[in-house]
Amino acid sequence: MNLGRRTTVAGCLLALLFGVAACDAGAAAPVPAATTGSAAPSGAGHFGGTDLAWVEINIAMNEELAPLLALAATHSSSAETKALAAETAALNDRELGTLRGLHDQAGLPAENPHKGMPMPGMVTPEQVTQAEAARGAAFDALLVRHLRAHFEQGVKLAGSEQQAGIEPQTKALAALVITGRERLLPRLKAH
Structure with a gap:
C-alpha cells in the first residue's frame, strides 16, 4: 500500500474510532473519491x-x-451461554467470509495493520488466556463481558461505516452487522 493510501486509511481509522459520536449525530460526510486515490464515482x-x-x-x-x-463448548457450564457462543461464532464466520471477499476486492495488503491493536471491543490474546483459565460461571461472566464490548463497538463502527462509507457492498454488510449485534445484545443482559 502506498504512503498516501496508508495515510488516508489511518485517518479514516481515527475518524472511525474517535468520531463515532459525530457520525451518530449525522455530522460525518462521505469520504470524497479524490482522497481515496481514485476519482471514480462510488459504486461496487x-x-x-x-x-x-x-x-x-x-x-x-x-x-x-x-x-x-x-x-x-468446554469452559461454560451453561447451555444458554454455549448456544449464544455457537450462534455468535456462526455469525462471526459468515461476516469474516464476506469481509475477506471485500478485502480481496479492495486490493488490501495481506498483513492487517489492525490485528492485535488494542481498542474497544477487540479481544486480546491476554483476555483469551484469562478465559482459558476460567470455568463455569467465571468463564461465562468473562465471555459475556467481552461479547458485550465487541457487539457495542461493532454497532458503533458499523454506524460510522453507514454514515461515511461509499462502497455499497460494505455499507450493506455494516447494516447486517448492526442487525446481528442488536439482536444478540439483549441476550447478554440475561446473564
Missing part, C-alpha cells in the same frame, strides 16, 4: 478510506474473537 468495487479501514478493523476484531468463542 470503489472503496473509500472509511470502507477500507472498516473492512480491516472488522476482520481483525472478528478474528480475535474466534478463539474466545471456541472455548465456550
